[in-house]
Amino acid sequence: MEIFIIIALILAGLLLFIVEVFLIPGISIAGIASAICLLYANYYAFDALGVTAGFITLVASGIGVVVVTAWFMHSKTVDKLSLKKTLDYKIDPLKGLDINVDDEGVAVTRLALIGNAEINGHIIEVRSADGLIDEKTPVRVERIVEGSVIVRKINH
Structure with a gap:
């Protein structure tokens, strides 16, 4: 049962991490909840299953964050969310003014x-x-x- 709780906390933390980084960037509830889930999963593993399981959980959650970030960056989802427009105009401060050389x-x-x-x-x-x-x-x-x-x- 403890392993199931740890896995659920890590998965919830990774899902909230994706929401925080790619959908609503900035420090928001999703980011704080992600950090709490991942930290509590590691604490719970050290407390309930011992030091070895705690370090395995710590490494797994760290690798999970890296893998999820890399996977999401390479997926087509980022392309759908990204801005592709460019600004191709210049402001002309002299527009409408009749100013010429030798004025x-x-x-x-x-x-x-x-x-x-x-x-x-x-x-x-x-x-x-x-x-x-x-x-x-x-x-x-x-x-x-x-x-x-x-x-x-x-x-x-």
Whole structure:
């Protein structure tokens, strides 16, 4: 009867382990219950059947966790649960804005390589081609690269 209880506890612990790792990840009731089942199965084996049976149970439950994890990872169930979509779009911060090379504006914030500038009535994030540019300094759009506006200080 003791062996049946130990086997049932280990099987319940492995089932709850699968639920915890693959279905509801994080620390949840399934994970705590899995740990309790596996630990109590080992304690019960040491207490009721002796040291030899306890070590056999300990090794069996450890191997069981490894085998169940490997089996579940290689099964088609993981493929059915996995996310296969990829994000294939890029955010364009300049979409809808009419900003072109040689447009002029004013630095709204200090451009310590990156800051904000008002160009054509729009406040946008810009990069400085000159290094540090103080706020309220006139700037000109030098180039636009991958959605980044690069400005240079206008010298009057």
